[in-house]
Amino acid sequence: MVVWRREQSHMSQPMILEQPSDAELMARVREGDREAFTDLVDRHKDAVVTYLVRLTADRDRAEDLAQETFLRLFRSAGDYVEQGYLRAFLFRIATNLVRSEERRAKRLRLLMPFLPRPEHTEPAAPSGMLRREMHREVSAAVANLPLRYRVPLVLHEIEGWTYVDIAQELGCREGTVKSRVHRGRQQLKEKLEPYWNGGTAWKTTG
Amino acid sequence: MEDHRLGDLLRELPREQARPGFTARVLHRLDAPERRRSIPRLALATVLTVALAVTAGLLIDARRNALESSRAEKALAEIRAEHARLEREVRELSDPPSVVYLGGNEDVDLVLDLGKVRGSEGATPAAYHGETF
Numbered sequence: 001m002v003v004w005r006r007e008q009s010h011m012s013q014p015m016i017l018e019q020p021s022d023a024e025l026m027a028r029v030r031e032g033d034r035e036a037f038t039d040l041v042d043r044h045k046d047a048v049v050t051y052l053v054r055l056t057a058d059r060d061r062a063e064d065l066a067q068e069t070f071l072r073l074f075r076s077a078g079d080y081v082e083q084g085y086l087r088a089f090l091f092r093i094a095t096n097l098v099r100s101e102e103r104r105a106k107r108l109r110l111l112m113p114f115l116p117r118p119e120h121t122e123p124a125a126p127s128g129m130l131r132r133e134m135h136r137e138v139s140a141a142v143a144n145l146p147l148r149y150r151v152p153l154v155l156h157e158i159e160g161w162t163y164v165d166i167a168q169e170l171g172c173r174e175g176t177v178k179s180r181v182h183r184g185r186q187q188l189k190e191k192l193e194p195y196w197n198g199g200t201a202w203k204t205t206g
Numbered sequence: 207m208e209d210h211r212l213g214d215l216l217r218e219l220p221r222e223q224a225r226p227g228f229t230a231r232v233l234h235r236l237d238a239p240e241r242r243r244s245i246p247r248l249a250l251a252t253v254l255t256v257a258l259a260v261t262a263g264l265l266i267d268a269r270r271n272a273l274e275s276s277r278a279e280k281a282l283a284e285i286r287a288e289h290a291r292l293e294r295e296v297r298e299l300s301d302p303p304s305v306v307y308l309g310g311n312e313d314v315d316l317v318l319d320l321g322k323v324r325g326s327e328g329a330t331p332a333a334y335h336g337e338t339f
Binding site: 034037038041042045046048049050053054059062063066067070071074111134135138139142153157158185188189192193196 | 207209212213215216217218219220221222223224225228229231232233235236253256
């Protein structure tokens with residue numbers, strides 16, 4: 001952020017204000033500073049919403065879970081140990097929220113097997129919008145992967161994390177992460193193959 | 207589909223933006239009491255109904271079992287009594303008679319009381335005794 005300030009000699013000089021780091025903001029949040037918390041939310045909300053949309057393919061649900069993620073961040077600020085990467089901590093909270101929700105839904109389905117299983121689909125795109133249809137199908141296919149493949153696949157392929165970072169975040173070995181990403185890719189390919197036109201273009205539907 | 211093409215497809219997915227008012231909603235929820243997760247009412251009602259039906263079925267089954275058990279016990283007692291009576295009759299039939307009718311005439315009946323016959327000194331031919339008549 002750059003602020004221009006007039007000096008008495010009528011020469012303007014830029015004054016660069018540094019943004020406080022995540023670590024500095026979290027230190028203030030631990031003391032209950034709402035303003036610092038607001039800054040953190042504004043800084044990371046898009047990334048968290050994007051991550052949750054990738055995991056759920058449900059925009060409304062992703063927004064709700066993202067809000068819950070930040071609430072948990074505030075309430076657990078006292079337990080937060082500064083390791084220099086707040087976004088990873090937020091993604092971990094978000095992943096756990098998705099996992100809890102899916103487990104709850106699974107238990108409910110066990111009790112009432114006649115309940116329809118929710119299919120992860122986004123609203124139908126207007127006809128002729130090939131790219132949006134492709135995004136919709138890919139999003140739905142990702143969201144329908146088992147969570148143990150979905151999370152490392154999204155973190156690696158979409159968020160650009162390394163296998164080492166993912167392994168550290170998930171608390172497993174690097175080899176396990178590679179295996180899960182590979183299996184996630186295989187399952188995605190199977191789901192998307194009907195739409196793939198010989199490796200050259202996306203097939204139109206209808 | 208090659209891995210790199212799949213990766214391209216995934217990375218082409220649009221980045222999302224939080225809806226306007228997102229931060230305000232978070233702050234509002236921070237001040238609101240923590241909301242409980244609500245189980246859908248229909249689901250809850252169904253689960254409760256199923257639980258009640260299962261419990262009722264188990265109670266009815268237990269009551270039926272108790273009735274059948276008491277009937278079975280009564281029948282068993284009757285069988286045991288009948289068995290004891292039959293045992294008694296069989297014992298009576300197998301026990302030897304205590305008196306034997308030897309004969310008689312119009313005036314005298316000759317009856318031998320086996321209970322008074324001594325075992326080794328029971329009836330023996332006269333020649334076995336020392337005295338003769």
